[in-house]
Amino acid sequence: MSATSAAIAAYRAQQRQRVRLLYRRALKHTRDRAVIRDLFYIEADKRRAEFDVNKHETSIEAIDRLIEKGEQRFEREKHPDPYIKPWALGGSKWQRNPPIPEEVEIVFDFGRETHD
Amino acid sequence: MASTSVISATVPQLASPPNNALAANVTGRYNGLKCCQLPQRINLRSSTKNCPSRAVRIICQSTIQQVQDIIATQLSVDPSTVQPETKFSELGADSLDTVEIVMSLEEKFGVSIGEQDAENISSVKQVADLIEKQRSI
Numbered sequence: 001m002s003a004t005s006a007a008i009a010a011y012r013a014q015q016r017q018r019v020r021l022l023y024r025r026a027l028k029h030t031r032d033r034a035v036i037r038d039l040f041y042i043e044a045d046k047r048r049a050e051f052d053v054n055k056h057e058t059s060i061e062a063i064d065r066l067i068e069k070g071e072q073r074f075e076r077e078k079h080p081d082p083y084i085k086p087w088a089l090g091g092s093k094w095q096r097n098p099p100i101p102e103e104v105e106i107v108f109d110f111g112r113e114t115h116d
Numbered sequence: 117m118a119s120t121s122v123i124s125a126t127v128p129q130l131a132s133p134p135n136n137a138l139a140a141n142v143t144g145r146y147n148g149l150k151c152c153q154l155p156q157r158i159n160l161r162s163s164t165k166n167c168p169s170r171a172v173r174i175i176c177q178s179t180i181q182q183v184q185d186i187i188a189t190q191l192s193v194d195p196s197t198v199q200p201e202t203k204f205s206e207l208g209a210d211s212l213d214t215v216e217i218v219m220s221l222e223e224k225f226g227v228s229i230g231e232q233d234a235e236n237i238s239s240v241k242q243v244a245d246l247i248e249k250q251r252s253i
Contacts, residue, residue, distance in 0.1 A: 016211060021231060024215045044216075051212055088228035 008060070015063050022070050023051055025078070032079040179225075179251075180244040186224055187240060190217050200241040218243065227251055 026047055034040040057063050086093035100106075177185075180200055188195035191207050198207065204214045218234055221243060227250035237243055 017235060020211050020215055020235075023212050024219065024231070024234070027215065027219055048212065048216075085226070085228040089230060091228075 011060065012063075015060070015067060018067050018071075019051070022067065022074060023047070026070075026074055029074070029077070029079045029082060032082050179248055180241070182224070183221060183240060183244045183247065186221060187217055190220060198240060200244070201239060203239045204237075221247060225251065 027044060030043045030047055031040050034043045054063075054066050057066065084091040088094065184198040184200075185195055187207070188198045191209055191213065193207055204217070209217065214237060215234075218229060218237060222229055225247050227247055229246050229250060233246055237246070
């Protein structure tokens with residue numbers, strides 16, 4: 001627990017960041033679990049309601065505890081094989097065919113090599 | 117500017133498929149490829165004044181315009197209040213709403229915005245720039 005108010009504000013901002021990331025991940029894994037769109041909307045509303053219940057907490061320790069519980073619950077309930085876009089980080093096509101650096105020149109003489 | 121004029125010359129073809137499709141459901145014969153073109157792939161920078169019909173004008177929308185429309189639909193606000201410089205807090209969206217908007221934009225445009233990039237989104241223009249950046253990769 002820091003004494004200065006600037007440090008407290010920074011800590012609260014960091015907490016807000018954690019909440020945002022948790023909500024983002026929870027929503028994405030909910031979408032992976034509930035693929036049918038109508039069911040996804042119902043589940044997403046439930047997640048949002050779970051976050052909104054604790055919207056008006058003010059004490060730092062209570063918020064910390066809630067975030068911890070949320071993250072542990074996420075660890076338990078996350079999807080084992082989440083959908084990642086193939087060309088995104090963690091996907092199967094990530095950096096698969098990177099562009100060739102400009103210093104490299106391709107010489108198209110297949111079949112006409114001289115083998116000096 | 118030759119490329120945009122070429123695009124606007126070929127785009128009017130897309131105006132005909134809806135009518136053909138209605139007729140084709142009766143006759144059963146039409147060029148399926150024309151109807152399969154995804155509208156959001158066309159990314160014209162020029163203004164939409166040279167697009168004749170309403171259907172073609174929707175297809176000609178730039179990224180920022182589509183982003184504004186989606187945000188207005190998600191937050192149930194008037195689309196005219198959503199300008200590129202508008203912040204999400206001005207539109208009455210808290211941080212969780214921002215997360216939802218970013219997710220729906222990712223799904224609509226088929227991009228994947230990283231978590232670090234998505235941290236400090238505050239205005240509409242930032243989101244549109246991020247989407248453009250991811251699309252060009």
